[in-house]
Amino acid sequence: MESQSKRVILIAEDDEGDRILMEKSFESLKVLNKRIYTENGEDLLNYLENKGKYQNASEYPLPGIILLDMNMPKVDGREVIARTKSDPKFKTIPIIVMTSSKAEEEIVKTYNLGVNSYIQKPIDVKGLEVIFKALEKC
Numbered sequence: 001m002e003s004q005s006k007r008v009i010l011i012a013e014d015d016e017g018d019r020i021l022m023e024k025s026f027e028s029l030k031v032l033n034k035r036i037y038t039e040n041g042e043d044l045l046n047y048l049e050n051k052g053k054y055q056n057a058s059e060y061p062l063p064g065i066i067l068l069d070m071n072m073p074k075v076d077g078r079e080v081i082a083r084t085k086s087d088p089k090f091k092t093i094p095i096i097v098m099t100s101s102k103a104e105e106e107i108v109k110t111y112n113l114g115v116n117s118y119i120q121k122p123i124d125v126k127g128l129e130v131i132f133k134a135l136e137k138c
Helices: 002-006 016-028 041-048 077-085 104-113 125-136
Strands: 009-012 035-038 065-068 095-099 117-120
Touching: 009 016, 009 041, 016 035, 035 041, 041 077, 065 077, 077 095, 077 104, 104 117
Parallel strands: 009 035, 009 065, 065 095, 095 117
Antiparallel strands: none
């Protein structure tokens, strides 16, 4: 359990309200993992590659998991998945897509790109807590 608490959860979410809900859920569940929030796919990729404000690799280690919104500015979730899963340094990091889309075509596309899971975003803290509790068991 100690090693899990040290794993970073890297979250790409452009909606501030969703980031606040996520953080409230993590806090309610007393999740010990360090959480890094990025507002777009470009920042997420910069984090992984230790570029820009994420240059310090000891402060910004590789995450244990990525929670990814699909529709973001600059670099969208599809591009993040494609680039991450094609890079040997990052391809084993589990990616969970959390998005509001229920479109079956979108779901199939993301699995074909290599995501580990696709979850429709709940609209409240309790719904997120159910999801995060399930992730804790992984």
